[in-house]
Amino acid sequence: xxxxxxxxxxxxxxxxxxxxxxxxxxxxxxxxxxxxxxxxxxxxxxxxxxxxxxxxxxxxxxxxxxxxxxxxxxxxxxxxxxxxxxxxxx
Numbered sequence: 826x827x828x829x830x831x832x833x834x835x836x837x838x839x840x841x842x843x844x845x846x847x848x849x850x851x852x853x854x855x856x857x858x859x860x861x862x863x864x865x866x867x868x869x870x871x872x873x874x875x876x877x878x879x880x881x882x883x884x885x886x887x888x889x890x891x892x893x894x895x896x897x898x899x900x901x902x903x904x905x906x907x908x909x910x911x912x913x914x915x
Contacts, residue, residue, distance in 0.1 A: 840888050841870060842895065848872040862891045
């Protein structure tokens, strides 16, 4: 059984689509901009809040559907690709 998306609204379980920022590339910055997939909230996260990058085959179905919705609405990237190769951070 797949967990509901509401379980991921707690900060320990957030799935974030990274949009950019110096901390997104791991170079100099300590913060990055992203969209919380559970709430669609845009905010800035610290790199220390990130556990890692989720493999594409490990993304839950609800999160994959949310990524497709984000792409269709033109909120992020190119709508021709389901995930746009974007990294989902946990």
